[in-house]
Amino acid sequence: MPIRAGPEAKPLVGALQPVDDVVEKVCEELRAQAEPLCRGVEDTELPPLRAINHTIPLIDPNRKYPWRPSRCPEAFRAQWAKKRDAYLRSGQWEITLAGNTVPMMLIPKPSKDGGLPDVRTLLDLRERNKNTYKLTSPLTDMEGMLRRMVSKLFRTALDLKSAYEQIRIIPEHVERMSMTTPDGNMVSHVIQIGDCNAPVTYQALMNHLFSPYIGRFMDVYLDDIVIYDDDLDEHAEHVKLVLDILAEEKLYLSKDKLRFIAPELKLLGRVINDKGIRMDTDKVDSVLNWKVPTNRDLLRGFLGSVGYLADDVPGVRIPMGVLSALTGDTVPFRWTFTEQRAFEDVKQLVHGACGHSHVPLTYAPDAQPIWMVTDGSATGISGIVSQGADWKTAKVAAFYSAKLNSAQQNYAVHEIEMLAGIETMLRHQDILQGTKFKWLTDHKGLIHLLNQKNLSGRQARWLEKISSFDFEVIYIAGSENILADALSCMYSDDLGNVVRLRSEYTYHDVALKLGAQHADARKHLILALRPLLSLPDECTIISSSMAHENERRDRRPYLDELIARARADPLTVLAATDGSVPQSNQYQAASAAIIYKGHRELERTRYVSGRVTAPDAELNAISCAVRLAVKQVNCQHIMVFTDSMGSAHRAVDPSVHSGQAFSLSVCRTLQEWFEADDLCRVTFVYVPSALRWDIHGEAHKYVTELKVRVGRRETDNSIDALRSRAAHSVLDSWSSTFQDPTYRGSEFLELQQPDGRPLQPSYLNGGPWLSTFGHSITEFARVCRCITGHAPIGAYYRRFKINEPHGCTCGAALQSRQHILFRCRDRYSVHYPHFLRDIASFMKYNPTAFGFNRDPSGVG
DSSP, rough: OOOOTTTHHHHHHOOOTOOHHHHHHHHHHHHHHHHGGGGOGGGGGOOOSSSBBOOOBSSSOOOOOOOOOOOOOGHHHHHHEEEEEEEEHHTTTTOOOOOOOOEEEEEEEEEEESSOOOEEEEEEHHHHHHHHHOOOOOOHHHHHHHHHHHHHSSEEEEEBGGGGGGGGBBBGGGGGHHHHHTTTTEEEBBOTTTTTHHHHHHHHHHHHHHHHHHHTTTEEEETTEEEESSHHHHHHHHHHHHHHHHTTOOOBBBBGGSSSSSSSSEEEEEETTTTEEEOOOHHHHHTTTTTOOSSSSHHHHHHHHHHGGGGSTTTTHHHOOOHHHOSSSSSSOOOHHHHHHHHHHHHHHHHHHTOOBBBOOOSSSSOOEEEEEEOOOEEEEEEEEEEEEESSTOEEEEEEEEEOOOOOSOOOOOHHHHHHHHHHHTTHHHHHSEEEEEEEESGGGGGGGGOSSSSHHHHHHHHHTTTEEEEEEEEOOTTTHHHHHHHTTTTTOOTTTTOOOGGGBBBBSSOOOOOOHHHHHHHHHHHHTTTTOOOOOGEEEEEOOOHHHEEEEEEEHHHHHHHHHHHHOOOOEEEEEEEEEOOSTTTTTEEEEEEEEEEEEHHHHEEEEOOHHHHHHHHHHHEEEEEEEEEEEEEEEEEEEOOHHHHHHHOOOOOSSSTTHHHHHHHHHHHHHHHHTTTTTHHHEOOGGGGGOOOHHHHHHHTTOOOBBBOOGGGGGGGHHHHHHHHTTTTHHHHHTTTTOOOOEEEOOOOOTTTTTOOEEEETTEEEEEGGGOOOOHHHHHHHHHHHHHOOOOOOOOGGGGSSSOTTTOOOOOOOIIIIIITTTTSSHHHHHHHHHHHHHHHOTTSSEEEEEOTTTTTT
């Protein structure tokens, strides 16, 4: 009886057992055809040169590697001798006089039959890999490969034996694979384990051999070959076709890993059967039995192993985020109770999810409907893709959850709910695009999403991204949306300063194009821009991680390509900035900025800055460039080329530092610019100063031409001098006014509420004081010092308390603003910081409370 494909075939195959005559007969035929291909190196010859062979492209062919000996443990001497003789006999290895070798390492490999362990040889190619150009070739989409397998009725898996060693090295590069073995120097004509480009060559060869069939009835992921079909006869033909190709190319299989028409396959850390895809229990057991990491490298290994399974474990990224904070090279490795608890939570979450199976979507004409259920909370979003007659009982195909960054947490509720659906669609674009599905949400306003007439720039950009999807929005009650709601709230307990892994944030809301230091740059920007900028992701910093000696040579082509694209964009404004600090103290530091659009120069400016440090001069130049660029017409993208990435970071960091005034100017300018157009963005690009490249070279020339000598210090123009001059100009009138015992007004300091109404003062001992700061006249005097810069002394001091001493409680003769904030030895005591925090807090929430007014009607 033929085994048919179709909806009714699944129950039939579910009843099949490997002993069934039909299936067993097919398996025997396939085993017989595969038998000649199950050969070891001792039974084979040197592999032939094929259409794709391995190359070793060295950066410096003349570089010498440090020599180290290779030793074989005496217990493995017999196994090593057997392997050496087999490889020399087959021609894969050859004794040579070539020098510049790398050492061979002999690693014991446990034997499956319980006998003596085998010996695995690999080379320590770390030094040579550093000197090798890295090649690229795409690997098969693992998730798509597993979905295609589990959706078919018949599945076969093949595994190549010593896969890398079946690929030849081109003759010109054979000497580059010279190695030191326990028995002298040899060269290998085939790839050895440890070569950084070995996976690339192997995957490229597999793609070349099987490209007509990949994705149709087979897939190849490195040395794993899988064949899948719905019809038994077709499956047998396809397996035979694959075996014929392998035989023609003289590629040999591992007999122990042939699995023909297996009801269950273990592949890539997953188990595939008729129920779906689930985690391999062996992998779960290895995680459960993992010892507590004692250093950073062991912790990285643990997180890497768990990260491979993380997509199948809901919520595991939360404790992983705690542990990942210890993996940075600049963070001390301290294992505390918090890390231990997170470590145990990861293991338990992985163990709890080992029985969950994903079921792939079915796209047949009579298939059941596909559901996408989403939800958003104040801190996170989530989505679930499932298929079934009813969304409540549908089988889960995929899920998604992500944390919102600080800017996204300020979105309106309807935008967060909308973002949940958009991110879920784009994350699972490969299974949702091209089919109709129903989007379920507990936010009723999204039902009219596609029919809105008035859209913000952000909403229009989002709708453009999902315009290729075919979906219907359906409202459900929030009380029924349980699972998606739980996933979206996973990050609700995070504090405001918690920064998680990049993989835990949304990807598609704002496109990031960060360079080699993207992780540190993004983290810095999120923390730095949070106080002032609502769109931190609109700022991008493209830095460089190249070695100094290669920087100028390798950076120029990248910069040329980057500026060519920018000049072709009519909405991009280019800015080149540079600062100059002369070595001689006789000249002042200078800053320069030049603005371009396309190849046309729009504006240039330069300033002298006195005696300042180089970072401050660079920061001043960046500040000038940003202020000039935002004024240009039709500008949506500003690209700033600078040789000081530290100053670029400081330019968007409004926290306290030496150049805070310039940073605040940049942040406020960008804030207004971002709010005017949602598509605006800024990019800072690193240009090595010694490169003298293009427009940055012009800015460097422009700033270094300016030579201004340091003149006499104009103390008369200082802020303190101006304040003193203003005070002396009205000193006589103030003295006569304040000495009048009947006067209760103020021409000096007016105190207002945010709505403009005066704050009513109280009077004590003949002097006014502000009730907001308590009942201490001394503290109010300190407020006056902090606000005005000088103490209320002189003829008008009696307004506060004429008999109070002018000195500080620490013993200083004058309690000035500078002394209170920076010099007072008691400023870190319990009283002073608390008091200064009160001042800062009051001024933050009452921004117009302090104003200078000559109106006699003011109160004080």
